Amino acid sequence: MHTLKTFFLNLNFFQSSNPSNQSDEHEHRSNIIATRIYIIIYDISLFTLILSLWLSPNIGQVTVQYPTQNQFQTLSLDAQCPCSRISLSYGQFVSIQTRFHQVCSSDFVSNRWIKAIFYDSDATYFYRADFRTIGSAQFRALASLCDLTKTSISRSLASFNMKSIISPYVLSRSVIQSEAQTSIE
Template identity: 45%
Template sequence: MVCCIISYLRTLNIFQSNNTDNEDQHEIENNLIATRVYLIVLILTFISLTFSLSLITQTTKVTLRYPTVEQVKTLPLDLQCPCSRLSIIYGTFITLEARFHQICSSDFISERWIKAIYSGRNSTHFYQGDFRGIGSAQFQVLASLCQLSQNNVEDGLSSFYDTSLINSQMLFEDLLKATIQVSIQQFNTTVPVTFKSQLDLINKLIFGNQLISGLRTTLDVEYINNGESNIFANYLFYGNSNITENKCVTDYNIGVLSGIYNISNNETTILFHIPGFLSGCMPINSLLQSTLECFYNQTCIDKLLSYLSTNETFQAMNETKQTLFPSKFTIQSIINDIMVEEWISNISYEKYFNQCAPISCTYSQIQRHDSIYILIGIISLVGGITLILGISIPIIIQFIRKPKIKEIKSKPKISCKIEL
């Protein structure tokens, strides 16, 4: 069978002349060669066309009705999904939580602590830098600052949750989270600045109106009865020198290291210094300049309590706990960040998608042509290809294999004439 096919191909001549009687051997050979070249070129052309047509891609628009969030996550990035709602409120798909400094959840702003360090009526009898005279008021201020910061965060979150995301097209998850993170960052910057501005305004009003503390930390008031009732009030000095700049009249922010002092024979001696904690003209001003390093140290707390008339015990804060504010940071530094250690955000893409509620999505799909398209393309080209090859190949073969014509030049004849 194979031998028959090979024999048939060897003798196949599709360019055979109709008048076979006039064909010479050279022309027959040309036609056989042209036939073989024609078949080889035709086969290679069909293979090339098939390969080329299979590589050609087409782009089509696909519309998906009522897509699900799982489908959307797998679709191309050119996906277009118009939202049913133009405006989506942040609170419907975002939760934002503030983790406050641990002082705001500790015993040191509790009523139990404030009562334990309160000296009652004796508060005004201590030296101006004595913790027993001003400490209770300072921690009441600290408790109020924690409460105010929490209130400001809650008010800020309420406004933030009412903010709307306006977009006619559905956003992909990565783009949505990047967009919301920018808004969260702006919120995290705005709320502390607003809180600090309000606190600065209160301090300026207190100093501007020369309001004084009832703990005798601003003025030294003396009542002298020498036949006439006379009251003398002098601004207290703070610091080591009695210069005017150290008087509360010039600045409420001056102060001394807070601790336990002993007054004997008009002499004041220090019994215990509270590391980083200050006393000054006003409880709030000296508190903001203080640090909380003593209250991270159990030994320091126990030492302080030993000078107070209380049997209560209190646990020190955890210094190893992850924090943005080391123990030697001032309370003012903590206030500048509204006492927030960390903002914890949760953006639910599923909730956002449900609020967007796209009815349909359109995307581009790129795909190669199927076998039917390739077959139709080849069939549409086969007529022209066979015609061109059928005309050109025999002509080329004949041109290449043109027979060589040998011209025989006759030699001149020599004639000899012999005369007798």
């Protein structure tokens, strides 16, 4: 035990730069102190590294096949999808309901109404201010605008439903809503 204590008291990692055996006592003592400081710093660094690795969260891989809504909402934001398919079309999870102005679904744009206004009538017999002279053309124009709007929106919805959202990570509801809103706009 005594030799071990003597060994540690005289432990010196930094040998004297003077090759002769007549080294300066002050330099020898400074080298021993530097060795002790080195060992203390080394031990503190090693202890800190071990402690940080021990306290760090364990990272494990868990695969959830077909998660429920509650399981999905509890997943962390850095969760990854191990699937080969990392994209979904918006049409698979977004539903858009359109509402048109009530005029476009009324009888005023129907062929029956347009024909009733000006069916087999000669416009030359009507008074100039009579609505029947231009009414049929106005309701046809209105019907055409409604049809054009419905066709345009139908095509836009089909195009939107085919667009995909691509991410290898789990996305929060707010991110998905933001992405869908941006794509809609």
